Amino acid sequence: MSDDDDIQYIKRQRTLHYGSLEETERKRQNAATASATTAAPAPASSSGSGAGREGGGGGATTTAGGNTGGQLEDIDSDEDYEEASKKGTASGKSGGKPGISAKPPTALPTAASLANKIDDDYFDLETEMERDKVALLEEFERKKRARQINVSTDDAEIKNNLRQLNEPICFFGEGPAERRRRLKELLANLGENAINRGRGAEDTEERKVQSRDQEQATWYHEGPDTLRIARLWLADYSLPRARDRLERAREALEVPSAARAGRMVEMQKKLQSLAPLCSQVGDTRPVSSAAFSADSSLLLTASWSGLCKLWSVPDCELKQTLRGHASYVGGVALRPGVHADEENVVAMASGGHDGAVKLWGFNNEESIADITGHMPHRVSKVAFHPSGRFLATACYDSSWRLWDLEQKTEVLHQEGHAKPVHCLSYQSDGSVLCTGGLDAFGRVWDLRTGRCIMFLEGHLGAVFGVDFSPNGFHIATGSQDNTCKIWDLRRRQPVYTIPAHTNLISDVKYQQECGSFLVTCSYDSTTKIWSNKTWQPLKTLQGHDNKVISVDISPNAQYIATTSFDRTFKLWSPDS
Structure with a gap:
């Protein structure tokens, strides 16, 4: 059995965790602690004339065991893990051949290191559900307000109201009923006083024009008694x-x-x-x-x-x-x-x-x-x-x-x-x-x-x-x-x-x-x-x-x- 058969390459999928972020972090830390506790160093081989497979395997095991108590090498992704595993396998193979000096094998990642590299994307399910619920309630309220708004059935008045709201008075293929419904929806969004506010703005503009005309007009003031005489x-x-x-x-x-x-x-x-x-x-x-x-x-x-x-x-x-x-x-x-x-x-x-x-x-x-x-x-x-x-x-x-x-x-x-x-x-x-x-x-x-x-x-x-x-x-x-x-x-x-x-x-x-x-x-x-x-x-x-x-x-x-x-x-x- 070769060294390649001892190592199985598993590519971990990126997962989204639902639930509380504190709970997920706690589980991750417990798993890392359990892995570090159960891991034990393997005994080194005393035979110098062992097969290359045993020497290579022993060297790899000793290296891995020796690095268990130290700092693990950071691995950025699953691809880095595969590259590290390949390097370790190659080192084991070269170490069993006579006349060739074996390079120190690269440390393999453990479950604790892999747990540290899992993406911590957080999806707050309760917040998203709350948002959907609020939007749904707002839609119900808007439709309720639209049903309660009284809009004239006179099409000319409806067009005038749309014009005051700076909206198109007619769409292609739109009839009086659709136009009236559109006006109701606009008033439900803008408020029933939107038309009155538009009229108020027009009245304000008219007053400004009148004031300018009065400023340009001839004005008179009271004169003295000598003028009256x-x-x-x-x-x-x-x-x-x-x-x-x-x-x-x-x-x-x-x-x-x-x-x-x-x-x-x-x-x-x-x-x-x-x-x-x-x-x-x-x-x-x-x-x-x-x-x-x-x-x-x-x-x-x-x-x-x-x-x-x-x-x-x-x-x-x-x-x-x-x-x-x-x-x-x-x-x-x-x-x-x-x-x-x-x-x-x-x-x-x-x-x-x-x-x-x-x-x-x-x-x-x-x-x-x-x-x-x-x-x-x-x-x-x-x-x-x-x-x-x-x-x-x-x-x-x-x-x-x-x-x-x-x-x-x-x-x-x-x-x-x-x-x-x-x-x-x-x-x-x-x-x-x-x-x-x-x-x-x-x-x-x-x-x-x-x-x-x-x-x-x-x-x-x-x-x-x-x-x-x-x-x-x-x-x-x-x-x-x-x-x-x-x-x-x-x-x-x-x-x-x-x-x-x-x-x-x-x-x-x-x-x-x-x-x-x-x-x-x-x-x-x-x-x-x-x-x-x-x-x-x-x-x-x-x-x-x-x-x-x-x-x-x-x-x-x-x-x-x-x-x-x-x-x-x-x-x-x-x-x-």
């Missing part, structure tokens, strides 16, 4: 004037069409004969603004040097120089109802780049009063109310202000533009005022209530000029987009757009008597006249060497004044 006075002043204006409009409708056509032809001939009556060097720097007096006998100009000058019309002789501004002056105005022989009475107003507004009187080079509420923002335009009691100022702090000269206080500080307010104009009745800003929008304000009654939206650039027609409902605006738009206050929309110039329009003015024509000036160095009804060009006034900044028409419609960057102002009049 001013508004009551404005209402008493404007209502009779509005009645008179409407009466004149009715009378104009009774005029025969032939007579109206004859007047229009005569007016067009007069305009086409316009020619420079006077060209005067106004200052050493650009002349920024010009305004006629109510009787068309005086012309007030302003320049970037800070000086304001009063000229006679039509000979353009210098009557008075107003000194006091520290920076260039942007806008000037003459107060209606004040005669040239009155002294110590506010007759003129001017606004500067430094925010200073000065009130002037005739025959006095120093200002009567200063308004400093705008500093340090630029005041671009000033305008007197038709009554002469109020002064409006356009400021570059994105607001405009109304000053009561009788109460000597500011009665209104109105915001509403997103960018600086550049220009403003009163209606002939004195009840409303229009402003234009660098935000490309215009606004019409009711002075009697403080409300914005019309929003002028349509320009693509800043609005630099605005003026009311004498009819009370047409508004002209000139913009940086080179166009002039005509707006109807009754319909609250634009009625015509005039592609007027090749550069930005710096100012626009209506004829004050009957509004039969409109004048625009531009940075293309020209001034153009347009008919009121057809908006056709009637005349182009060319003569300035540089950009034209402002224009004004005398109340008697006999003169047109223009100011320019070329430091001159020109007076235009029909040929006699």
Whole structure:
């Protein structure tokens, strides 16, 4: 019998142990202890001439017995055990042959060492069963909740509920009954209040949108008593004037069409004969603004040097120089109802780049009063109310202000533009005022209530000029987009757009008597006249060497004044 027959190779299977881990470990330790106790060393062979089988066997047994009390070699797997057994067998065979020295045999693993290498994978059967039980109970509870949930039988409402839950409202091949069942299952998982929560989120979003709209809307606050007094006075002043204006409009409708056509032809001939009556060097720097007096006998100009000058019309002789501004002056105005022989009475107003507004009187080079509420923002335009009691100022702090000269206080500080307010104009009745800003929008304000009654939206650039027609409902605006738009206050929309110039329009003015024509000036160095009804060009006034900044028409419609960057102002009049 060979050594190979003595050793049987057994490959142990990897097993999973069920039950407690402590119990398995205890059994393993007891088995290892019992194996170590029962193992006894085999007696060594004393015969030196024994067969190779006995020598080999004895050597293997002695080695194994000698290693029993020591540390066993670690074996990583069953394959390592087979390799170790083969090595031990080979050593036994070589040890029995004469003349060959036998190598010390390799120790064979015992039951204790094999017990130490058994995988200790642990499977907690009770925990897994508990998990399955919990999942099964949850499924039963979910189905119970689904049966108790009341869902509408209206298919449209079911689809709406699915849409609120961000779920598909219909699957392929799904009918109303399956859709209703699917909604029940969704509500059983998400809760019956899932739809209400979705509606609450939608309501919250709507409230956010409404709050944003309210933030962007025009808002009002309570004003002082002086404002209430001013508004009551404005209402008493404007209502009779509005009645008179409407009466004149009715009378104009009774005029025969032939007579109206004859007047229009005569007016067009007069305009086409316009020619420079006077060209005067106004200052050493650009002349920024010009305004006629109510009787068309005086012309007030302003320049970037800070000086304001009063000229006679039509000979353009210098009557008075107003000194006091520290920076260039942007806008000037003459107060209606004040005669040239009155002294110590506010007759003129001017606004500067430094925010200073000065009130002037005739025959006095120093200002009567200063308004400093705008500093340090630029005041671009000033305008007197038709009554002469109020002064409006356009400021570059994105607001405009109304000053009561009788109460000597500011009665209104109105915001509403997103960018600086550049220009403003009163209606002939004195009840409303229009402003234009660098935000490309215009606004019409009711002075009697403080409300914005019309929003002028349509320009693509800043609005630099605005003026009311004498009819009370047409508004002209000139913009940086080179166009002039005509707006109807009754319909609250634009009625015509005039592609007027090749550069930005710096100012626009209506004829004050009957509004039969409109004048625009531009940075293309020209001034153009347009008919009121057809908006056709009637005349182009060319003569300035540089950009034209402002224009004004005398109340008697006999003169047109223009100011320019070329430091001159020109007076235009029909040929006699």
